[in-house]
Amino acid sequence: xxxxxxxxxKPGFGLLLLxxxxxxxxxxxxxxxxxxxxxxLKVGYGRACITPPLGTPCALGLDDELKEVFDDLFVRTVWIxxxxxxxxxxxxxxxHLFADDVAEFVDAISRATAIPxxxxxxxxxxxxxxxxxRWQLARILEPYGLSERFVSTRFKAQLAAAFVETARAALxxxxxxxxxxxxxxxxxxxxxxxxxxxxxxxVVFRSSRPGxxxxxxxxxxxxxxxxxVLFREKxxxxxxxxxxxxxxxxxxxxxxxxxxxGDFPGVGMSLAEQKAGNxxxxxxxxxxxxxxxxKYVTSDSLKPEDRKRDVRLMGGRYADAILAGVQSASGWSTxxxxxxxxxxxxxxxxxxxxxxxxxxxxxxxxxxxYR
Numbered sequence: 293x294x295x296x297x298x299x300x301x302k303p304g305f306g307l308l309l310l311x312x313x314x315x316x317x318x319x320x321x322x323x324x325x326x327x328x329x330x331x332x333l334k335v336g337y338g339r340a341c342i343t344p345p346l347g348t349p350c351a352l353g354l355d356d357e358l359k360e361v362f363d364d365l366f367v368r369t370v371w372i373x374x375x376x377x378x379x380x381x382x383x384x385x386x387x388h389l390f391a392d393d394v395a396e397f398v399d400a401i402s403r404a405t406a407i408p409x410x411x412x413x414x415x416x417x418x419x420x421x422x423x424x425x426r427w428q429l430a431r432i433l434e435p436y437g438l439s440e441r442f443v444s445t446r447f448k449a450q451l452a453a454a455f456v457e458t459a460r461a462a463l464x465x466x467x468x469x470x471x472x473x474x475x476x477x478x479x480x481x482x483x484x485x486x487x488x489x490x491x492x493x494x495v496v497f498r499s500s501r502p503g504x505x506x507x508x509x510x511x512x513x514x515x516x517x518x519x520x521v522l523f524r525e526k527x528x529x530x531x532x533x534x535x536x537x538x539x540x541x542x543x544x545x546x547x548x549x550x551x552x553x554g555d556f557p558g559v560g561m562s563l564a565e566q567k568a569g570n571x572x573x574x575x576x577x578x579x580x581x582x583x584x585x586x587k588y589v590t591s592d593s594l595k596p597e598d599r600k601r602d603v604r605l606m607g608g609r610y611a612d613a614i615l616a617g618v619q620s621a622s623g624w625s626t627x628x629x630x631x632x633x634x635x636x637x638x639x640x641x642x643x644x645x646x647x648x649x650x651x652x653x654x655x656x657x658x659x660x661x662y663r
Contacts, residue, residue: 559607
């Protein structure tokens with residue numbers, strides 16, 4: 293008898309590896325074939341708000357407390373199951389997670405749902421305007437009594453609860469689905485932030501909110517496509533979409549200011565869901581090292597209203613691309629098997645053991661200066 297095989301990534305190896313998983317996942321490592329009788333493809337969705345209270349330490353760190361919420365932050369989760377085995381993919385509107393914290397969240401999800409740890413993938417959208425989530429890093433500030441000013445343990449508990457809540461909801465929500473793949477061109481969001489200035493290969497840096505002179509320079513090399521894996525419920529016709537797009541979510545700025553926004557992915561998904569009426573989405577930020585919206589923002593102003601205007605502008609463009617992809621989807625089918633493949637893409641660390649004491653002295657001096 294032919295068996296369905298499912299392979300999964302072990303979580304906790306950092307953002308770069310999770311982005312590699314997203315890229316491979318959306319590049320077609322899930323294969324669609326005729327149903328061979330081993331049960332339907334079932335997919336479920338969950339979403340929970342994680343907007344922190346005002347005063348929560350933001351991504352920049354000390355003395356960067358949340359002052360205004362532009363739009364809500366969320367955890368969005370998808371459960372994909374075939375033949376009794378499945379994978380959970382959960383994306384949170386935060387800037388970063390270290391490996392130890394990933395492992396802690398994965399353990400909590402696994403205990404609450406009985407999903408094996410190696411079948412749980414956590415992803416961060418990397419929005420810059422969000423609560424600080426560098427709890428592992430905060431340990432170096434514990435001897436100085438500053439860790440809680442740097443990062444909130446209350447927000448960590450809120451995030452952990454959202455991961456568990458959305459995982460349970462996605463499991464409960466799972467229903468038989470057909471599947472399709474689609475893509476669409478995204479216009480006037482992404483640009484390369486390294487702009488050539490001569491034939492020798494020298495470049496200048498275009499920030500997320502640059503001056504007009506830098507916004508006039510060419511777009512540069514980007515990947516212009518949003519790629520979607522779509523699941524359509526057989527009975528209701530509702531759809532779940534996994535979106536992958538390669539661009540920093542920094543329309544509001546890359547400065548990690550005291551604001552909360554899901555940036556253009558969050559606003560774009562909300563707009564697309566409202567317009568479609570039967571659509572639920574999750575966004576995976578792809579490889580975005582030198583890619584940001586710096587060419588297409590309307591000014592270099594860091595005022596809240598100007599930031600919000602550009603988030604809404606880019607969000608509308610992202611929604612248009614998502615909806616174009618959904619409308620172009622064809623070839624709906626039921627997979628006969630599922631497989632999730634990944635490849636490690638981690639870079640070697642530079643050993644700096646000999647500088648550890650110098651770093652400690654520098655930190656001591658920085659804390660004295662701060663106080």
